[in-house]
Amino acid sequence: MTWELFLKDAYLTEFESPVVEISGREVVLDQTAFYPGGGGQPADKGGLGVGPVKAAVVDVRREGGHVVHVLDKAIPDTVRDLKGELDWERRYAHMRYHTALHALSGVIWRSFGAKVTGGQMRADRARMDFSFPGEWTADVVGEIEHLVNEALAEGRPVRVYELPREEALENPDLIRTQSNLVPERVKMVRIVEIEGTDTQADGGMHVANTEEVGEVEITAHKSKGRQNKRVEFVLR
Numbered sequence: 001m002t003w004e005l006f007l008k009d010a011y012l013t014e015f016e017s018p019v020v021e022i023s024g025r026e027v028v029l030d031q032t033a034f035y036p037g038g039g040g041q042p043a044d045k046g047g048l049g050v051g052p053v054k055a056a057v058v059d060v061r062r063e064g065g066h067v068v069h070v071l072d073k074a075i076p077d078t079v080r081d082l083k084g085e086l087d088w089e090r091r092y093a094h095m096r097y098h099t100a101l102h103a104l105s106g107v108i109w110r111s112f113g114a115k116v117t118g119g120q121m122r123a124d125r126a127r128m129d130f131s132f133p134g135e136w137t138a139d140v141v142g143e144i145e146h147l148v149n150e151a152l153a154e155g156r157p158v159r160v161y162e163l164p165r166e167e168a169l170e171n172p173d174l175i176r177t178q179s180n181l182v183p184e185r186v187k188m189v190r191i192v193e194i195e196g197t198d199t200q201a202d203g204g205m206h207v208a209n210t211e212e213v214g215e216v217e218i219t220a221h222k223s224k225g226r227q228n229k230r231v232e233f234v235l236r
């Protein structure tokens, strides 16, 4: 199993690790700060190297219990230890957009009773789909934007912790989102909670306080059927 450093510290940008296996352009390390993607958040990019050996990490994925780093070129399989460095600007943007999606999700649930059905983030934009029972007008979208920015500006802490599965399933906020999708074999569920706004079972990367997110500007909204609505936004 790769030790997933990013789960404990989303702000870790550099690390060192013994090599477990190098196979062509693919590297497995004992531990890593590279997020392998998932939950709408893309995999990290960055670099791995030691001395004169250097390669760019172009993709990262989970395979069994391992995190596999895909490089832009092969490195010698005699290398024993590697240093890793994230493309932090890109990752931090994902963390800001990811946290914004949680705030948005909390706001539309609390104020409109609407449930999120999907979301995706990039380093420069994000989108969210939800099942919205009411009229879908520019006024409603403006109201959502206003409410989410109000919540973000309050500088609410974002807490990450683990709960036993049974306990997590008793929390209505978690039932609303996705803990019902957490496989049975998972005994401890990782929880991401924006104080007073949103609680989700989640394996992704988020900022520590909503004031780091900035301001949401909804750039597009569409109705894809009676129940299926989408907003796209950028952060300022």
Ligand SMILES: [Zn+2]
Pocket: 039, 098, 099, 102, 192, 200, 202, 203, 204, 205, 206
């Ligand atoms: Zn999340």
